[in-house]
Amino acid sequence: MAVNNIVKRIQNIMRQDAGVNGDAQRIEQMTWMFFLKVYDTQEETWEYKAYREGKTYVSIIPEELRWRNWAVDEKDGKALTGDALLALVNDRLFPTLKNIEVTRETPRSKAIVKDVFEDINQYMKNGTLLRQVINVINEIEFDDAQDRHLFGDIYEGILKDLQSAGNAGEFYTPRALTDFIVEMLHPRLGEVFGDFTSGTGGFLTSALKYLEPQIKTAEDGKLYQNAVIGQEWKPLPYLLSITNLLLHDVEAPNIRHCDSLANKVTDFTGKDKVDVIGMNPPYGGSTEASVKSNFPMEMRSSETADLFMVLIMYRLKAGGRAGVIVPDGFLFGTDGAKLAIKTKMLKDFNLHTVIRLPGSIFSPYTSIATNILFFDNEKAEDAPEGYSTKGTWFYRLDMPEGYKHFSKTKSMKLEHCNPIKEWWNDRKEIIVDDGNEKSRYFSVEELIANDCNFDLCKFPKDEEEILPPAELLADYYKKRKALDHEIDKTLAEIQRILGIELPQE
Template identity: 55%
Template sequence: MSNLSGFVKRVRDVMRNDAGINGDAQRIEQITWMLFLKVYDAKEEDWEFDDEQFESIIPPKLRWRNWAHVENQHDGLTGDQLLNFVNNELFPTLRKLEINSDTPIRQSIVRTTFEDANNYMKDGVLLRQIINIIDELDFGSYEETHAFGEIYETILKELQSAGSAGEFYTPRAVTEFMAKMIKPQIGETMADFACGTGGFLSSWIKELEAIKDAKGSISNEDSEKLYNSIYAIEKKQFPYMLCVTNMLLHGIDNPKVFHDNSLTKKLLDYTKKDAFDVILMNPPYGGSEKEDIKQNFPADLKSSETADLFIAVILYRLKKNGRAAVIIPDGFLFGNDNAKVNLKKKLLTEYNLHTVVRLPQSVFSPYTSITTNILFFNNEEPTGKTWFYRVDIPDGIKYFSKTKPMKLSDFDDCVAWWNDRKEIADEEGNSKAKCFTSQELIEGGYNLDLCGYPHEEEEILSIKETIINYKKHSEAAEEKINSTLAKITEILGIEL
């Protein structure tokens, strides 16, 4: 496990010297395709051990063990030879691997992973150094693989500061909280239709493994159900590649993760076989969809807002009695356009929208300052009431940031309240937790912007009032300074 320490720093230090790497996003993408091949090669060793008939979809010359791995780090392709091999043999071949409907998922993911991947490095000597660092990782060891899973999470976390790439990363505290509250059961299926780097999938598996550990042991059939319970789609290549590697590291040999767009199928074409027991999601928001995408939705749910369309997909793909937890922006809560109103009407009258958890503004900082919320709802008969709960920033910090991210423990008060629900007012008398009937919400025009964060009202003063106000505050400040100076001089015995 010692070779894991400082892994990220070592790779970063080498890459800084390569003229082809421009910024964090390219650095992480560069690391990821190499990590994928290293992890995939370790998996193939396992599959070969279990099945003597196993044949790799990757041609022998292009398997990690045959070009990247070397016993002596002074051996192996390097410089221009290595660049020529990677750019003109490795990538073109993997992008065009032959796959068909009979190709197992664990093999088809190789081509999908490389279809839009890139090698940004221009210095073949530096590229060899990176390959050697990655090759030191021992994925044949269970302990090492598990430990690296933690390091991989830190790599994913860095996406938050990697420009627009941050949109694919949901803070782990949030995904873990949502997975805990949804209470997974072994045998259930879970889906994420815009999975990004796979945060919700990881948190779901973590919860199921906790159940497995608590039982001591489970049958092979249940174990198989656990690791085959996920289904995910990701539209963009880079997060797709990250997610697949993430799932392989989590022991999922056949990750049902697809490089596709969840919005391209007609909503009304979904049937019961397309539904899932649980849906955990942070749909993309703020985006605008083209007319051909909107045509896949009925008139009452048609919207140019990406998040609205995903909510519609979730409603249509959630099994009867299924459970969902979905992150949505504030705009959905108070929005009154046709699609938003109709979606909220469905949630209140056809589904059981039982809880709305309001998150602090800075949870997704620095990627976005948009305030978000979590909708918890079931595909069951409505109870006729919806609880709202506001999660406040903990004492001692003004806002969450990259250096002070949200922690799972910041949800402790919410978890305690969840199991013993009561209405709560804060010190200013504003509602922090409150229950509303569906009738109240409907009569309020489907406005779900309730139990929100108090905002200071802006006071508009005249010029004269502004001058008087300034003079009053400056005089008070000067008096405080003079008083403090007087105390200091008295203590020091200084006469002025």
């Protein structure tokens, strides 16, 4: 059946309810119901498997509170609605699921129910409208392959609404980017793919889509079940990501509801590390002093994007591969922490590629320009003594023909990454007509001499977008800080050459 307009129908019903205020609450409301419907379908599969093995499946959800026993309308006049439905949901369902007893022995496939409901709310006040929403959701049969596939349209609709609700950049990365980065990282069954700020699960589902064609045997299927891990500390995207992985046939999604910056990075052991990392860490935010203390002194930064870069380096296995989206500020920043982080990357990792992305990829939600860093946890062949990086290729992805900028209606598509793919396997330096560098290789010695300022192969000035005032000021102060550093460095060099002391402020 066509399910593309499901979200719109649900939203129209919820707009009549006095308890639901704005897109964010509407999304949270519909998503917990989607989760219970999807989970109930998954439990049918587990029940069948148990029956085949001569066992009895026992749900962690009390029998009368399972979706099939209170939410399904059999059209016999017995379906709960109005005040009776509200009473069941508010007084029994939510308190029970929030307080399910979970022990170390509880399988992950069951423990996720409590994790999901711990910080989720029920906003609707009209039980009749609540029944209408539930009936719309029940039109989707998640055990039907076509409906499961078409749920992707619903999911994308929810994400776009999540962006409109003002929470965009934190959780949502364009599918074109996640699919492209995963393709370049080439995960294989038997490896573990991780995202430690997984949001709604975009990178994880892109990895699963890439891995699915590799399944040839029952053993491959088991590897697929354990192929991705994630962490997300905000409840709504966490709920979305769990539901999304269930729909990708992952029976026990290994996504933890936690703050991935909350542990000392020096305490991580081999079991905490993964083979492949794809991430878009939140940027523009600041963090508390208590969190910064979990990182080595020289790399303690107030910016979350910086700390996540450190976390990634500590959680990538030897021989592992990473593709990480970072803001421009990380590239040109030369303050103490950023310099230390980038120096460590060149010394301990092979930073082989930096892709400069057009500034409008995340428009209209933010105009902050971004980049992709690709690096491996291994030493490049012929890298100089003391470094794992021999040199780094920089490539600028220009806007596709016919596009002035990306927008909500003209978003980035995977095909727009084709120029990178064509260049990737046949790397050449590219100088465009105006003398501007589109692609160039820099040795690690050149990068170090440049104080690890990676702001190279820039976009031509006339293509730069005018930022909103707040972002413009933040960008100005970051660049001024970098310029001050360059001036101080030059003055120090003059002082050394002349053998004189310059006046101190």
